[in-house]
Amino acid sequence: MIRLAACQYAIELHETWDAYADHLQGLCAEAVAAGARLLLLPEYAGLVLSGQLRGEQRGDLLGSIAGIQPLIGAWAALCERMARRWGIYLQPGSVPVLDNDGAYRNRAWLFGPEGPLGYQDKLMMTRFEREQWGISAGQGLRVFDTALGRVGILICYDNEFPMLARQLAELGADLILAPSCTDTEAGYHRVRIGAQARALENQIAVLQSPTVGLAAWSPALDENIGRAGLFVPPDHGMPGDGVIALSAALEPGRSQWLVCDVDLEEVRRVRREGQVFTRRDWPEQFDRVR
DSSP states (O other): OEEEEEEEEEOOOOOSHHHHHHHHHHHHHHHHHTTOSEEEOOTTGGGGGGGGSOHHHHTSHHHHHHHTHHHHHHHHHHHHHHHHHHTOEEEOOEEEEEOTTSOEEEEEEEEETTEEEEEEEOOSOOHIIIIIIOEEOOOOOOEEEETTEEEEEOOGGGGGOHHHHHHHHHTTOSEEEEEEOOSSHHHHHHHHHHHHHHHHHHTOEEEEEEEEEEOTTOSSSSEEOOOOEEEOOOSTTSOTTSEEEEOOOOOTTSOEEEEEEEOHHHHHHHHHHSSOOHHHHHHHHHHHHO
16 A cells, blocks of 8 residues: 645745745645655646746746746756655656757656655647747656556646557556646646546556646746546446546645545456456457547
């Protein structure tokens, strides 16, 4: 049994590095105190760094992502220290990163007890990212070997594309982390329904962490709606609706952790002994209709 923590993360204004660092460490300490071994924060959680910029720059859509680039190294180092200190796995959400080719990519690092394990870039860009914000798609998917099992990351919109999760499943992932950032109820449900469908199709677990609350100071993170959740295939020994846990829809201005347990061996058992074998039957059916 593994204890996971997904943050329903309120976007707050932290105008100095010390205020932000204290906030992030205090927040993560809550999940660690609850016994969580893997912590997940949402898509663009790292963009909260823009609160440290001058008002006119943090209020500028393009200027805000350029302005936070000098802060990303210190942010990653802070996340690494927390993972090492507490002996946990930490996926601190994603952040726009200026890549070597001059393009910005939406990047999610994973840190472990022994340091950084690597990163996953978002592959599918929303219209906002592509048309207004200038965020470019990444390339390739990977799985991360951890002491908890094999983990993949699909960032927000990526969860709405079946073949991405399928590739992670074929690479051996038992758990997909789904950091998300949505500004409407419909957007939240698109990602959540996608996450549940990917759990069903591949007979794996999917953990979702969303942003919540209002942030008038940030044109990128101004409105946020969502609930954290842990989803598995509905089958023998699993919840009938496939929902292991779902965070309460509390006051959107306050962060809260969804702390929940999952037995990945039980998820694997469903693949061997379940009422249906969606994972096994996928290639046969796909070849038949193609």
